[in-house]
Amino acid sequence: MEHLRGFVLTRHQQDLPSGIELRYWIKSEQDVSLVTIGEQETVFFIHDSLVDKAQQSLVGIKGWRLEKVQLTDLEQQGVHGIYCRSLALQRDVIARLTLSAIPMMEEDIRPVDRFLMERFIFGGVEVSQSPSSEGALQSNPKPRFKPCDSPVQLKILSIDIETTMQADRIHSIGLYGSALSLVMMRGEGVDTQTLRFYPDERTLLQACIRQVALYDPDIFIGWNVIGFDFRVLTERANALKIPLLFGRDHQPLRVVQSERGKWYVRLEGRLVIDGIDTLKGATYQFESYSLEYVSQQLFKRGKLIHQPNDRGAEIQRLYREDKPALARYNLEDCKLVWDIFEETRLLEYLIERTRLTGLSLDKVGGSAAAFDFQYLPRLHRIGYVAPEYASGARGMDAPGGYVMDSQPGLYHHVLVLDFKSLYPSIIRTFKVDPAGLAEGFKAEAGEQDLIPGFNGAIFSKTKSILPTIIEELWAARDQAKKNKNKPLSQAIKIIMNAFYGVLGSTVCRFFDQRLAGSITLRGHQILQQTRDEIERYFGYRVIYGDTDSVFVLLGEDCSNADADSKGQALAEYLNLWWSDQIQQRFSTENYLELEYETHFTRFLMPRMRNSEKGSKKRYAGLQQLADGATELVFKGLENVRSDWTRLARDIQKRLYEAIFRDQPYHDFLKQLVVDLRLGLLDDQLVYRRRLRQPLDAYIRMKPPHVQAALKAQQYWQKKHLKNPYQPGHHVSYIMTVNGPEPVEHICSPIDYEHYVEKQLQPVVDAILCFKGESLDALIATQRDFFS
Known part of the structure; x- marks a missing residue:
């Protein structure tokens, strides 16, 4: 036997007279080899009840066969496999069945991918085969594939x-x-x-x-x-x-x-x-x-x-x-x-x-494909096929992450406690899983084996797939962190967090709002109960919460050292409390883990514009770091938004830091407005916005960046040059007294009052309002001079 160990570099499939040929280019330590596997078939599934209708639909097409398989769908309905000896034939078969409105399952899985996933080959592979007369790995006899860990050095x-x-x-x-x-x-x-x-x-x-x-x-x-x-x-x-x-x-x-x-x-x-x-x-x-x-x-x-x-x-x-x-x-x-x-x-x-995940290196996105690659072979092994696309329950309450109403203000000493990978830990703890949902509704399932979800979902504690996958990934990520393997840790984090999206997206085969709701609504419940327990047991006020985090106000009387110890005490108590709650209510192991993440010595929760209500997903704070240093943090505010000017972002950073550190700021704000009106800050006044569609598609509404791009188009046409502003490109422009103009062709005077009113006032007043001040009042005496 010849053995080839390596990494699957690329995968391809093609029709030959003898059937489908799978082609794998495998990178080993020595070389790159092509391994081919011939005489393959495609397979997908239809319900037993539709076999007669399918046969009638496929009259006149040859080369396919129907076969009863020992699998069911997630609703416990039996299925037949449809096998085709060519890719072209499968396309014709799928087209006929689609015209006849016959649902199909797993018809989109490519044979070249299915061959690997059913063997749990996720990159590293060992190929074994008897040598041919030429000594090369060929398609006859068929090579045997099995997974292995193989180092890879790519050129x-x-x-x-x-x-x-x-x-x-x-x-x-x-x-x-x-x-x-x-x-x-x-x-x-x-x-x-x-x-x-x-x-x-x-x-x-x-x-x-x-x-x-x-x-x-x-x-x-x-x-x-x-x-x-x-x-x-x-x-x-x-x-x-x-x-x-x-x-x-x-x-x-x-x-x-x-x-x-x-x-x-x-x-x-x-x-x-x-x-x-x-x-x-x-x-x-x-x-x-x-x-x-x-x-x-x-x-x-x-x-x-x-x-x-x-x-x-x-x-x-x-x-x-x-x-x-x-x-x-x-x-x-x-x-x-x-x-x-x-x-x-x-x-x-x-x-x-x-x-x-088994995804090809060049695959863009692919969270649904990554889910399939890991999930489908395990699903088949416990007797199920995947459902048809987006066939799950819908029309139910399955909102996104929970966001509390915030309590606006300028605060001292705010702690952030964060649930580590909340959605994956909910999946593990409450056994949220497509197969587990199917098993939960089986008549023979006993009460002691079930965990209630949301939207009428019931999950099996013992017969599930996704919690096990999450557990394996979680352990791998902990090991990656221990080994300081940042790429691996990042890859695992992205994959785990994508699993909720797969269950909640209508473009994914496992979409079902009973599944998505059992994750997000459980998250709502967890955050609300965490807030209530903090306020009940400790007496602290929770001023905000977002998806997996709660913001706890300690107040002016707290020191930096006390804040850290209180943060640790909060996390320790709540983790024990949650373990007790889950054991008492569900008799299962708790994987929720709350971490003390951040201490803000000063913190701003702004109001919504033109409202007394607190904003959501927008805040700023002076974060206390472990080494004693501090760092200014912005979330959702102008400082981290590319569609605001550098003037607004820079002044926000400077002003907030001054206020957080109790430094003077009145004089530099006044001087800033003077400098702006004198034209000394013109290089900071550029807006940048992305074009979402072609310029001629903007008919009724023409936002400022589109107006600027249209003016630029005329400018470039006069130079007999191609307009650089296409969909996806950014437009850089200045607001002038005659409206927005592209930076490459400014013809009019700059409208400085626009920048005072639309860029400076919003960012300055968002924090000054909590000190009983405003930019307008500070600069009122300057107006006569510049009018």
Whole structure:
């Protein structure tokens, strides 16, 4: 027997005359190997009661078969499997059944994924097979797959292209890896170690294909790399009739666009991973995801051409006049992407996510798919198939996280107590689970084995799947924290928190408001009872609560040292109290864990604008850190919102810190308004808003950023240049006396009073109102001077 141990890099499926072929490219320590498995079938399920109707619907189609299986749906109804010997046939069968309104279950699971998930292969794999005459791993006899832990070292290549303004010709292609630093450029020049010239675009693309094959990367990385770089490379290769052989199967690369406008790459044996999508998936948050902004935030270094609105024209000038400078710019973009992946450990995060969920490394989002990969094989093993999509109970009360009415004010010494992973711990404690719900309604289930949920749900204590998955992930995360493996810890956190969304989303197969409500409504109950017990037993006032946290007011008489000890005492008491409550009421183990998280020495809970009521999900505080230092924290306020100006954000930070630290602030507020009206702060007055749709789609309502973008469109058209403002792009503009104007074409005087009224007053008065003051009163004496 030959044995191959490695990591599943890419997976593919195709129709052959003998059946479906599954194709797995596996990265081992030595090489990348293709393992194929032939003569496969697809399978999905229909109810026994619909077999006759299905057979009538499929008259005239050959190559499928129906077979009774020893499984039921979650309502205890028997099912048949429908097996098809080709992917094309399955599509035809599904189309016929859909027209006949016959519900199907698991019809969307790809055979290439089902093969792995049913064997619990989540990345690492061991393949065993008798050697063929050529000594290679082939499809006959069929190889045997089993899961294993296999280390993986992936070879990465960062790619970036520079083009004409219309992207109808490629100027240069930059490639950067651990052992490669090269720009290939169209045109004439002197070759160097990092720059090579080619006479035309055809020879440039051919050289790129050869270089990729020579370097042999496992993964391409880039910034908008599929939607721009690979799309343009494919378009130009097609125009020149050059097969873009970037895959390990020596077949042309394909770039396709979904109905929603998302671009995807079809490539065997290599992956293409976009930095923007991956950062978002790993929950990194930036005001802008432009390469310039992200790299500046991480490294205080950015692109070699700094003005975004002039960048395209400058690239064209460099190509005409200074090709080596363009090459340096091109290569630096490649390096920036490489450095971002290194700094944020994105590939480590993706690898760990794959090991936990079975998702392909390049999968964007995929919380429902991750749930399926872990849940379905376990579900099948206890005798069930998954339900048809979104067929669960609906029309019930299944709200989101609980948010208490806040008590607005400017406070001393506020503690935050936080339930650790509240929703996953509710799932574990109260056995919230699709299979557990099915088992709970079985006639033979005894009272002692049941836990009541919400919306009429009843769960089995002993026959469930999801609580076990959560338990395994929880233990893995604790170990990851112990080992200081941040990517793994982050991957597990994202996966666990996504499970509630899977149960509560109508686009997921396990949607059921009995499940979602048994999580969120239980969370409401837990937060309310926690508040009531704090106020009853300790006498402290809870001034706010949000989803999994309560904010406890200690007051002015408390010291920093006392606050910490009281926070620990609160957490210890409440954890014991909750364990007693759950044991008494449900006779089950408690996994709820309340942690003393934060001590704010000063804290602001603002009012809603134009109201005396307290706001929600908005606060600020001076946090006391363990080392004795303090840190200003903003939640939901202007300081952390990118659609407010730097003027508003900076003054909020400065003013709140002064008030929290009992420092003077009247004089600097007055001087700030003077400086603003004198034009000394113009660089802080820029608004940035994202376009959600094309400009011509804004018909009835044209918000300020759209008005500015329309003016910019006219400006660029007069220059015979492409308008840079497309859906998803940010518009930067200034408010002038003639309305919003784009920063690249300011024609009118700035409306300074707009900034006083719309930017300064809201952020200043939100805290001054609790001191009986207002910005308007402070600056009243200045009006005559500036009028």
